[in-house]
Amino acid sequence: MTRYIAQRLLILPFLMVIYSFVIFVIIQAPPGDFLTAYVATLASSGSSISADQIAALRHQYGLDQSFVVQYFLWMQNLFHGDFGLSLEYQRPNADLIGEQLGLTVALALFSFVLTWAIAVPAGIYSATHPRSLIDHTLTVINYVGVATPNFMLALMLMWGAFAYFDINVTGLFSPEFVDAPWSFARVGDLLFHIWLPGLVLGIAGTARLSRIMRANLLDELNKPYVVTARAKGMREWRLVLRYPVRLAFNPLVSTIGWYLPALFSGSLIVATVMNLPNIGPLLLRALINQDMYLAGGILLIYSFLTIVGTLLSDVLLALIDPRIRVES
Amino acid sequence: MTPLLSVRDLRVSFQLDEGVVRAVDGTSFDVQPGQVLGIVGESGCGKSVTMKAILQLVDRPGQIDTGEISFARPNGEIVDLAKLSPRGATMREIRGGEIALIPQEPMASFSPVHTVGDQIIEAILLHSHRWEQDGRKITRRDARDITVGLFRDVGISMPEQRVDAYSWQLSGGLRQRAMIAMALSCKPRLLIADEPTTAIDVTTQAQVLALLRDLQAKYNTAIIFITHDLGVIAQMASYVVVMYLGKVMEQGPVDAIFHSPKHPYTRALLRSIPSMYGQTRVALPVISGALPHPFNRPPGCPFHPRCPDVMAVCSVGVPRLLPAGDDQLASCFLHHTAAEPV
Numbered sequence: 001m002t003r004y005i006a007q008r009l010l011i012l013p014f015l016m017v018i019y020s021f022v023i024f025v026i027i028q029a030p031p032g033d034f035l036t037a038y039v040a041t042l043a044s045s046g047s048s049i050s051a052d053q054i055a056a057l058r059h060q061y062g063l064d065q066s067f068v069v070q071y072f073l074w075m076q077n078l079f080h081g082d083f084g085l086s087l088e089y090q091r092p093n094a095d096l097i098g099e100q101l102g103l104t105v106a107l108a109l110f111s112f113v114l115t116w117a118i119a120v121p122a123g124i125y126s127a128t129h130p131r132s133l134i135d136h137t138l139t140v141i142n143y144v145g146v147a148t149p150n151f152m153l154a155l156m157l158m159w160g161a162f163a164y165f166d167i168n169v170t171g172l173f174s175p176e177f178v179d180a181p182w183s184f185a186r187v188g189d190l191l192f193h194i195w196l197p198g199l200v201l202g203i204a205g206t207a208r209l210s211r212i213m214r215a216n217l218l219d220e221l222n223k224p225y226v227v228t229a230r231a232k233g234m235r236e237w238r239l240v241l242r243y244p245v246r247l248a249f250n251p252l253v254s255t256i257g258w259y260l261p262a263l264f265s266g267s268l269i270v271a272t273v274m275n276l277p278n279i280g281p282l283l284l285r286a287l288i289n290q291d292m293y294l295a296g297g298i299l300l301i302y303s304f305l306t307i308v309g310t311l312l313s314d315v316l317l318a319l320i321d322p323r324i325r326v327e328s
Numbered sequence: 329m330t331p332l333l334s335v336r337d338l339r340v341s342f343q344l345d346e347g348v349v350r351a352v353d354g355t356s357f358d359v360q361p362g363q364v365l366g367i368v369g370e371s372g373c374g375k376s377v378t379m380k381a382i383l384q385l386v387d388r389p390g391q392i393d394t395g396e397i398s399f400a401r402p403n404g405e406i407v408d409l410a411k412l413s414p415r416g417a418t419m420r421e422i423r424g425g426e427i428a429l430i431p432q433e434p435m436a437s438f439s440p441v442h443t444v445g446d447q448i449i450e451a452i453l454l455h456s457h458r459w460e461q462d463g464r465k466i467t468r469r470d471a472r473d474i475t476v477g478l479f480r481d482v483g484i485s486m487p488e489q490r491v492d493a494y495s496w497q498l499s500g501g502l503r504q505r506a507m508i509a510m511a512l513s514c515k516p517r518l519l520i521a522d523e524p525t526t527a528i529d530v531t532t533q534a535q536v537l538a539l540l541r542d543l544q545a546k547y548n549t550a551i552i553f554i555t556h557d558l559g560v561i562a563q564m565a566s567y568v569v570v571m572y573l574g575k576v577m578e579q580g581p582v583d584a585i586f587h588s589p590k591h592p593y594t595r596a597l598l599r600s601i602p603s604m605y606g607q608t609r610v611a612l613p614v615i616s617g618a619l620p621h622p623f624n625r626p627p628g629c630p631f632h633p634r635c636p637d638v639m640a641v642c643s644v645g646v647p648r649l650l651p652a653g654d655d656q657l658a659s660c661f662l663h664h665t666a667a668e669p670v
Contacts, residue, residue, distance in 0.1 A: 223436060224436040224437040225437050225438055225439045228431055230383075230423065231383055231423055232424040233419075233423035233424035233454050233455065243439045247440070321441055323440055326497075
């Protein structure tokens with residue numbers, strides 16, 4: 001087991017190098033560069049910049065170098081832990097990402113926990129009471145949940161809260177706390193605001209997860225080992241939780257891997273709509289302005305999360321399923 | 329002698345979208361303490377459903393319609409299992425503790441993610457009072473020791489190591505032995521073995537049957553042995569019940585059933601056993617016709633469309649299960665004229 005994890009960790013740097021190259025190709029793919037985007041922005045606001053100045057800036061930022069040279073410079077800096085400077089903000093990318101990362105992670109984890117806490121019990125109830133009134137109700141809610149785009153849900157909730165209750169549900173903080181230093185009051189304010197975005201981000205995942213849980217458990221409930229457990233004289237709810245639920249859970253655990261990065265990237269539109277201080281809008285802006293090292297840095301973090309998430313779910317799966325643990 | 333278990337006119341049906349399937353249709357038989365009762369019949373004759381009904385384990389949409397399942401509990405009390413709530417405390421106490429089940433597929437009947445020992449220890453702890461002496465509580469440690477002892481009893485070598493094995497690490501024979509150990513773990517008075525040797529190879533099958541016979545002699549546990557294999561019945565059972573389409577066709581002591589079968593169905597079954605001395609390259613004898621579709625049961629005697637001795641009355645009335653010969657019962661108009669009330 002330890003060997004298996006060590007092997008996987010050894011591959012990680014190589015995968016990251018491959019990803020970094022692909023990411024660099026993609027962020028370089030749009031025509032033009034940061035400066036053409038910058039000139040366009042200036043032009044639209046009525047000001048202009050001389051060709052000489054542009055050439056000077058282009059040289060200063062290294063944008064006049066060849067693709068390969070730019071890539072190797074970027075990689076060289078990354079190896080020293082330097083994410084480079086944001087061309088737009090003129091600040092270190094590491095700082096820009098770091099400021100957003102904490103809240104992004106908090107929101108993602110909150111939404112993740114909420115998703116599982118709702119989906120798993122709902123799935124278990126539906127499977128053990130198939131075709132009951134509550135099962136049908138949950139089914140309808142789940143279909144609506146899967147089918148509604150979450151930014152749409154966010155808009156509806158924002159409008160509803162504003163129109164009928166006169167409260168503003170955007171952001172993660174009340175206005176007085178947005179720029180305040182961390183304090184117990186600010187944490188309390190965060191906990192008060194995090195519910196709605198957490199729910200909006202998690203609703204589709206919750207619906208999908210509870211449908212998978214229901215289907216898996218329905219399959220497992222028909223297995224002979226459930227009859228064996230009943231024939232032993234176990235209480236029904238105890239045997240359901242101990243045997244079939246345990247087995248129905250395994251396929252869910254393997255989804256944690258792609259769930260983690262999806263929570264970060266999936267929050268882009270919702271975060272923009274709900275004005276969340278989140279990494280999503282930062283990435284969007286960086287891509288539009290061709291602020292390539294900032295975008296590249298964020299995408300690298302996504303890739304890293306994907307690899308780590310996959311490793312994490314593989315390890316978890318091995319921990320809970322002896323069939324995988326013993327063979328590997 | 330009061331029977332240990334007495335099934336009277338048991339009816340179990342499944343309400344499906346396509347119609348009603350009467351899987352068990354008026355079955356009656358007794359099991360005496362310490363007796364090995366063989367129930368034999370083709371696939372779909374209702375033998376497994378009868379056993380599930382005894383333990384109140386019939387899955388939805390199946391349900392027990394009518395009938396009595398009287399069971400003598402260790403304290404002398406007689407309970408009607410058919411009237412008990414499937415999830416109630418009494419039923420749970422009886423399941424595993426007083427009536428245990430040896431299922432058909434030992435591989436699928438153990439959870440693959442728990443060790444076999446873990447699953448047996450759980451059963452012992454559920455019915456720990458059956459092992460308690462002088463009011464001393466059974467701990468998990470004790471239950472583990474009991475499990476190791478049971479493994480030794482059922483002939484599992486290296487029992488201390490095997491307790492911590494997963495079912496898929498054991499061979500088919502060992503798995504079924506572990507299952508038998510689990511069934512015996514709470515000293516039941518009645519063991520229901522539902523085709524326990526169907527899923528394992530012939531050599532192992534012989535070993536498992538020998539083991540069951542030894543254990544039966546040692547503990548004097550009554551066994552209901554369900555199978556479609558008449559050879560197994562001849563080895564194991566002292567009394568035989570022959571079922572067809574949810575009804576008892578014939579029942580009697582094993583010698584009488586094999587040497588002077590009364591019902592044409594029993595005779596046909598016996599004729600279709602392949603013989604070691606038969607001619608080669610000759611088609612094996614079969615029962616003519618096919619098993620009727622469950623939604624399309626024949627009127628009258630359920631066997632009459634396939635019966636070589638069919639008479640006009642057979643398609644009209646349903647023959648009752650009445651004495652035929654010295655100590656057998658048969659539901660056949662060849663032996664009496666009494667039909668079931670319509």
